[in-house]
Amino acid sequence: MGYAMTAPSFWLHSLGPVTPRSPLDGDRDVDVAIAGGGYTGLWTAYYLSQLAPHLSIAIVEAEYCGFGASGRNGGWASGLFPVPEAKLARRYGASRAAAMHAALAGAVDEVGRAAAAEGIDCDYAKGGTITLARTPAQLRRQQGSAGFVDAAEAAAMCGATGVLGGVYSPDCAALHPAKLVRGLASVVEARGVTIYEGTRVQRITRGQIVTDHGTLRAGTVVRALEGYTARLAGHRRALAPVYSLMIATEPLPESDWERIGLGRRETFADERHMVIYGQRTADDRLAFGGRGAPYHFGSRIEASYDRVPAVFDSLRDTLTEMFGIKPEIAYRWGGPLGIPRDWMPSVGLADGFGWAGGYVGDGVAAANLAGRTLADLIAGQESDRTTLPWVGHRSRRWEPEPIRWVGINAALHATSLRDVLERPRAS
Known part of the structure; x- marks a missing residue:
């Protein structure tokens, strides 16, 4: 395998050595082919296998599931979104902006619910998140914000030096990201999803994912590569x-x-x-x-x-x-x-090509919501998720x-x- 991490994250190291799954061996035909074995690809497969169990689903991953951001992140399953709600409201209306943020808050709980239901022990603890103000300028930015707490309350949660105040949100859980992604991969595999590891995607074209080990042909192909999207031919300026x-x-x-x-x-x-x-x-x-x-x-x-x-x-x-x-x-x-160029994550499906990503570092819960949304779109099922502002959004290229x-x-x-x-x- 080509790209090797020089120093595994604490999360990955704590789980011990990886036994990679077999790579793709030649050309294969499936109903749905997913490029990327991180949270987005795995959650998409997880929910789609429930909505449409008759579909054959395959995932291709360049290294092993969780090798990328899903196994290296800070372990925040948060309701954070890189575009402020006020800015979303100006573009999409207040009700749709509120729905976007409510859906993300719900995704925090859904990650915990799904992990518990599937027996994935990922050290999930929903204690919320505290953003401290430790300079007068930081305090001025926070005052008037929803969830603002005074210095004593903030310091009681997080005893940093020089605390002047803080903003607390209950919509965040700490977790062990590598335990979550490894457990999720095992769950979807047990549901009949095929995972090919050590298989690098070279390009995605209509109806196929071309890799260094063969081609997956499918009626629907999904790009779920996040930070590694730039390695894909024709997508260098997407993210x-x-x-x-x-x-x-x-x-x-x-x-x-x-x-x-x-x-x-x-x-x-x-x-x-x-x-x-x-x-x-x-x-x-x-x-x-x-x-x-x-x-x-x-x-x-x-x-x-x-x-x-x-x-x-x-x-x-x-x-x-x-x-x-x-x-x-x-x-x-x-x-x-x-x-993405406009900092707006997106998820969508058009002409058999599905995509999700551009989370700007807040993808643990957002990828769950994206996976559920992609599953709805692929299965042709309308839901509250399929009308959220990020669905079908196209950021301009860098x-x-x-x-x-x-x-x-x-x-x-x-x-x-x-x-x-x-x-x-x-x-």
């Missing part, structure tokens, strides 16, 4: 692969947790512009990540890009600054996520290089600078 990196500590002593809190395993962040995210794992580590790694020219994806020492050091220093601890870092990893490289990296630098300028100055 920009932007890297997010993570660290995980050794298990922390109880004395640290008495100060940090997160007793319900609330996920946490703060209101800085450059995204950070963290959770308390089931075995009492801090798993913590953030953006800031550069975008690579030509939407290139390489194993070496998963590791940026300066970003890892920054993440460690941020944990120390936030919690007054100097933890031993046990794991460091990263990977690409998919960003600019060609070098404009894309200059623009994305300039935006990353500007975001970092805004945070620097908002830090209180020493008197």
